[in-house]
Amino acid sequence: MYKSDKTLPDCTNPTIQRPSLERKYSIPVLKKGKQITSVPKGSNKLIEQAKQSWHVEFFYEHPITIKNIRIRITDNLNRIKDPLEKLNQFEKLLNKYSLLLENGYNPFEKQSSNEVEKKLAPLTLIEARVKFETYHKAKNTRAKSIKSYLSKIDQFIDFMGDNKKVVNVKDIDIINYLHTYALNKSWTGVTYNMAKVCLNNLFKYLLINKYVEANPVTLIERRKQVKTELHQVFTDEDFKLIMEWLRLNDPYCLLFVQMIYYTCIRPKELRLTQLKFIDLDNQRIIIPASVSKNKKSLPVKIDKALMNELVKLNLDTYPTDYYLFGNTKSIVASNKIGENTPYKRFNRCLQELGLLNKNYTLYSFKHLSNVRKYLAGWSIAEICSANRHSSLVETETYLKDLIKFIPMNKDIPVI
Numbered sequence: 423m424y425k426s427d428k429t430l431p432d433c434t435n436p437t438i439q440r441p442s443l444e445r446k447y448s449i450p451v452l453k454k455g456k457q458i459t460s461v462p463k464g465s466n467k468l469i470e471q472a473k474q475s476w477h478v479e480f481f482y483e484h485p486i487t488i489k490n491i492r493i494r495i496t497d498n499l500n501r502i503k504d505p506l507e508k509l510n511q512f513e514k515l516l517n518k519y520s521l522l523l524e525n526g527y528n529p530f531e532k533q534s535s536n537e538v539e540k541k542l543a544p545l546t547l548i549e550a551r552v553k554f555e556t557y558h559k560a561k562n563t564r565a566k567s568i569k570s571y572l573s574k575i576d577q578f579i580d581f582m583g584d585n586k587k588v589v590n591v592k593d594i595d596i597i598n599y600l601h602t603y604a605l606n607k608s609w610t611g612v613t614y615n616m617a618k619v620c621l622n623n624l625f626k627y628l629l630i631n632k633y634v635e636a637n638p639v640t641l642i643e644r645r646k647q648v649k650t651e652l653h654q655v656f657t658d659e660d661f662k663l664i665m666e667w668l669r670l671n672d673p674y675c676l677l678f679v680q681m682i683y684y685t686c687i688r689p690k691e692l693r694l695t696q697l698k699f700i701d702l703d704n705q706r707i708i709i710p711a712s713v714s715k716n717k718k719s720l721p722v723k724i725d726k727a728l729m730n731e732l733v734k735l736n737l738d739t740y741p742t743d744y745y746l747f748g749n750t751k752s753i754v755a756s757n758k759i760g761e762n763t764p765y766k767r768f769n770r771c772l773q774e775l776g777l778l779n780k781n782y783t784l785y786s787f788k789h790l791s792n793v794r795k796y797l798a799g800w801s802i803a804e805i806c807s808a809n810r811h812s813s814l815v816e817t818e819t820y821l822k823d824l825i826k827f828i829p830m831n832k833d834i835p836v837i
Contacts, residue, residue, distance in 0.1 A: 441837055446528075448490075452512055453479050472505035478516050480750040482529055492525045493529055495519060539658040544589040547579045553631075554624050574620035577603060588628055593638040600642070600711050611645035618642060653785040655793055660777055667771050674750045675767040677731060684728040686809045688715055689784045693759055699740035705729060709810070720810045792817070 423497040455474025458467050476499070481490040497515055502508040519527075551572065558568050581599045582591070596618075604614050622639040630638045656664065668676035683690055687709060692824070694713045701708070702724070711719040724732065737746075740754050748755025750763065765784060772778045788809075795805050 433753060445523075447523050448481040450478050450480040450516055450523065452516050453477050453494075462699045468505040472503065472508050473565060475500055476508070478512065480519065485528075485530055526761050540702075544587045545628070546584060547586045547588060547591070548584040550588050550624065550628055550633065551575055551579060551796055553625055557627060571620045571623060574617040574625055577617070577620060584817070588625075588634050591625075591638055593642060594599070596642055604645075607686070614645040618644065653783050653789050654781045655789045656786055660775075660780065660782070661790065663775050664771060664777070664782075667775055670816055671774075672767055672771065674753055675764065676770065677753060678747060678764050679768065679784065679787045680728060680731060682784060683791045684725045686788050686791055687722055688788075689764055690720070690761075691715065693745075693747055693761070693764065695746045697737050697740055697741065697744050697746060697754070700724075700732070700735065700737060700746065702729070702732065714810070716810065716812055722810070724807070 454471055454476050455541040458470045458474075461467055461470055475496075477496045478703060479492065479494050482493055483489070484491050495515065499508065499511050499515060554575070555568060555572060558571070561763075562737070576597075578599050579586075581602065582595060599621075600617060603609060603617065607613075609617070618639060622637065622725060625634060625637040625639050628634045665676075668679065676691060681687060682689065685707065687695070687707070691709050691713050695709070699708045699710060705724040706721045707724060708719060708721050711717050714720070727732065735754060737754065741756070744754055744756050745758045746754060747764070748757050748761050749759070768784055771776070772780075772782060792805050792809065795808070796802075800808075802814055802817055806814050809817060811817045
């Protein structure tokens with residue numbers, strides 16, 4: 423960013439001012455390189471001057487040697503060829519460092535110029551939102567997660583106003599927002615806590631990047647959660663009704679839920695599964711790391727019953743970059759299906775059967791598959807492997823309703 427030169431300036435140079443007794447730095451000046459004395463044909467003085475190496479220069483008293491050290495700053499602006507644009511950018515750089523020095527910037531301290539600049543021009547909430555979104559996109563955060571974060575951040579911005587400075591947001595502002603929305607929108611404890619998490623992540627990012635000096639969300643209490651029991655395991659009666667309805671009315675959704683049941687592949691992963699990852703000869707599907715939730719490329723076994731369904735599709739007649747679930751009519755197609763299409767089709771089935779109030783979802787097929795595996799004698803480790811889970815703890819969440827399916831008809835051992 424800058425170079426230092428222990429050579430003191432020529433005292434006769436009127437453009438250089440030494441640090442005064444009241445301050446430890448000289449007033450920054452713009453240096454444009456050598457003075458142009460001749461101009462080639464077809465050029466002009468401005469163009470030739472812009473070809474020189476420019477810099478903003480000032481002197482600062484070194485804290486140890488007490489000598490005035492020359493500081494030169496370019497910010498890589500010498501790459502600019504246009505004379506007027508170069509002058510404009512260097513004048514901005516000059517004004518920037520003049521303001522920074524007036525507000526305590528010291529080139530010899532650990533505090534960077536960016537940190538001082540952030541204090542002088544704090545972000546608004548809307549500016550912070552943009553930086554937060556850009557950060558998560560750069561680190562490949564799931565689009566669905568980013569959308570969840572931003573929905574609550576946008577609510578908070580509406581509550582506080584676009585131009586509210588992030589450094590002026592206090593814990594009472596967060597509390598007022600959470601309480602207001604909890605009351606007006608009848609939030610559950612889960613929703614309340616999710617909103618708190620979203621704002622905490624925003625201000626944690628701002629704290630790490632020195633835009634704020636404290637996270638106002640840290641000490642705010644969580645609400646007691648009464649979780650909605652989603653992904654309930656189907657009763658035998660309901661499961662029979664659902665499969666019969668899908669066979670008669672929706673072959674696309676039928677195959678989709680069969681795939682979930684037999685492979686435990688997640689719905690999003692299924693939507694993005696291309697034919698090139700399906701190996702019928704070796705009876706397996708490879709979920710690539712770019713698609714897999716845990717970013718690991720692992721094989722999934724194709725069961726005999728599922729193999730019969732896949733063979734009917736004549737997959738070898740399509741290009742390998744086609745998607746297995748690309749179209750609701752032909753099933754296989756060149757484009758991937760919309761994110762919510764499988765969910766909407768399954769919900770239609772539930773609505774037609776009057777089962778919307780039972781908390782069944784597409785993941786219920788995965789839960790049912792794991793419960794049935796366990797009851798059929800599969801070990802937890804085998805179920806863990808079939809699900810591509812990273813730990814047994816993760817697998818156990820799929821078996822939380824297992825007790826409902828285990829008959830309590832065994833005698834208690836005698837003591």
